Amino acid sequence: MTRRHAWIDASAGIAGDMLLGALLDAGASLAAVQSAVDAVSGGQVRVRTREVTRAGLRALKAEVEPLTSSLPHRSWRDLRELLKNAGPATAVFRRLAEAEGRVHGIPADDVHFHEVGALDAIADVVGCCAALADLGVATVSAGPVALGSGSVRAQHGRLPVPAPAVAELAKGWQVSAGGDGELATPTGLALLRTFARACEPLPAMALDLVGVGAGTRDPAGHPNVVRVLIGAGEGSGVQPDPPSPERDAVLLEANVDDLDPRLWPGIIAALLERGASDAWLVPILMKKGRPAHTLSVLCAPELVDALRDQIFRDTSTLGVRHSPRGKVALERAFADVTVGDTRIPVKVAHRDGVIVQVMPEFEDVAALARRQQRPERLVLQEALAAAGVAGLVVGAPLPESLRPEQ
Ligand SMILES: O=C([S-])c1cc(C(=O)S)c[n+]([C@@H]2O[C@H](COP(=O)(O)O)[C@@H](O)[C@H]2O)c1
Numbered sequence: 001m002t003r004r005h006a007w008i009d010a011s012a013g014i015a016g017d018m019l020l021g022a023l024l025d026a027g028a029s030l031a032a033v034q035s036a037v038d039a040v041s042g043g044q045v046r047v048r049t050r051e052v053t054r055a056g057l058r059a060l061k062a063e064v065e066p067l068t069s070s071l072p073h074r075s076w077r078d079l080r081e082l083l084k085n086a087g088p089a090t091a092v093f094r095r096l097a098e099a100e101g102r103v104h105g106i107p108a109d110d111v112h113f114h115e116v117g118a119l120d121a122i123a124d125v126v127g128c129c130a131a132l133a134d135l136g137v138a139t140v141s142a143g144p145v146a147l148g149s150g151s152v153r154a155q156h157g158r159l160p161v162p163a164p165a166v167a168e169l170a171k172g173w174q175v176s177a178g179g180d181g182e183l184a185t186p187t188g189l190a191l192l193r194t195f196a197r198a199c200e201p202l203p204a205m206a207l208d209l210v211g212v213g214a215g216t217r218d219p220a221g222h223p224n225v226v227r228v229l230i231g232a233g234e235g236s237g238v239q240p241d242p243p244s245p246e247r248d249a250v251l252l253e254a255n256v257d258d259l260d261p262r263l264w265p266g267i268i269a270a271l272l273e274r275g276a277s278d279a280w281l282v283p284i285l286m287k288k289g290r291p292a293h294t295l296s297v298l299c300a301p302e303l304v305d306a307l308r309d310q311i312f313r314d315t316s317t318l319g320v321r322h323s324p325r326g327k328v329a330l331e332r333a334f335a336d337v338t339v340g341d342t343r344i345p346v347k348v349a350h351r352d353g354v355i356v357q358v359m360p361e362f363e364d365v366a367a368l369a370r371r372q373q374r375p376e377r378l379v380l381q382e383a384l385a386a387a388g389v390a391g392l393v394v395g396a397p398l399p400e401s402l403r404p405e406q
């Protein structure tokens with residue numbers, strides 16, 4: 001089968017509904033999109049399209065009509081459960097949660113989605129993922145993105161444009177202001193950054209589909225649209241972000257021999273809070289026979305600058321080494337098990353459809369143990385036993401309900 005490449009033109013900005021409109025305009029099946037959205041929303045929203053013009057250009061406007069009046073605020077933890085690790089859609093929201101977490105200075109798990117967690121944003125994300133799959137798109141790249149300027153009214157007041165989460169998500173991409181107002185939204189950027197692995201001009205391809213998706217506003221002067229150009233080709237050859245968490249990582253290291261050891265736990269906690277995927281200390285014997293520690297911090301490439309600054313600020317080191325590291329992580333899914341009258345999330349790591357690790361979330365185990373005034377060891381055993389009853393055991397096939405969507 002021909003491998004299709006999609007190139008996204010976000011030179012006028014990007015939002016989830018604009019990209020969805022463009023993909024539907026290019027020929028993605030509305031029925032396929034609606035059925036993917038139904039699967040996560042329980043039939044609470046309807047996706048519709050209508051033809052509009054933007055500065056004289058015809059475009060398709062994707063509209064998500066809520067069939068319920070409740071617009072719940074969800075944490076990333078809740079949303080992950082709702083999406084049941086729905087492959088790329090989960091990856092898009094994980095990226096959003098990590099960006100929001102960095103902006104608000106909280107762990108990604110505690111991020112409370114407001115606007116971006118509403119049903120229409122979920123429908124945009126799930127819809128775009130389904131549309132790309134329906135079009136047979138194997139690789140994606142995109143041009144530079146216009147982010148906008150000025151300010152925007154959000155649920156919690158006025159935000160500068162680019163909105164903080166947008167700026168965070170845009171790191172490492174070619175951007176410009178490109179006009180007034182909010183031209184790129186967090187959801188739009190998260191979609192683009194999850195799927196498009198290269199920022200490049202239109203690559204060589206045998207073009208066969210073009211889609212134009214409309215934004216809500218119709219400002220004079222430029223068409224407020226996202227375009228997708230789809231054809232047989234590979235783009236720059238890079239693959240879209242796989243649903244499996246295979247990522248480039250960077251290892252930051254510093255040897256320190258003169259820090260009050262009581263400071264280390266706080267330093268490590270702060271690095272993890274800032275987004276490091278791991279941080280640890282190894283005791284070493286340094287030059288001149290001095291006992292010391294190597295601080296090691298593993299992180300995503302886009303966090304290197306911030307975490308290096310933090311190491312210089314919080315420790316007494318005079319230098320921080322950095323080296324690229326390949327990293328292959330097991331795919332993870334989450335399931336709830338019941339211990340007593342409490343639901344405890346269990347992390348299920350899997351590979352090739354087989355369960356490899358089953359780990360109750362320790363913070364939840366510890367919280368329940370404190371509430372019940374019982375040893376953590378026993379609550380942990382009970383959570384593992386409950387997972388076993390639910391069929392979540394090492395070596396067992398991953399249950400259908402936890403499988404990422406392809
Ligand atoms: O609700 C929150 S915390 C929020 C944070 C941010 C940050 O940049 S931080 C931005 N916004 C605004 O909400 C809408 C969301 O648009 P989507 O298309 O992504 O759903 C947008 O105007 C953001 O600037 C909200």
Ligand code: NI
Binds near residue numbers: 100103104165
């Ligand atoms: Ni925010």
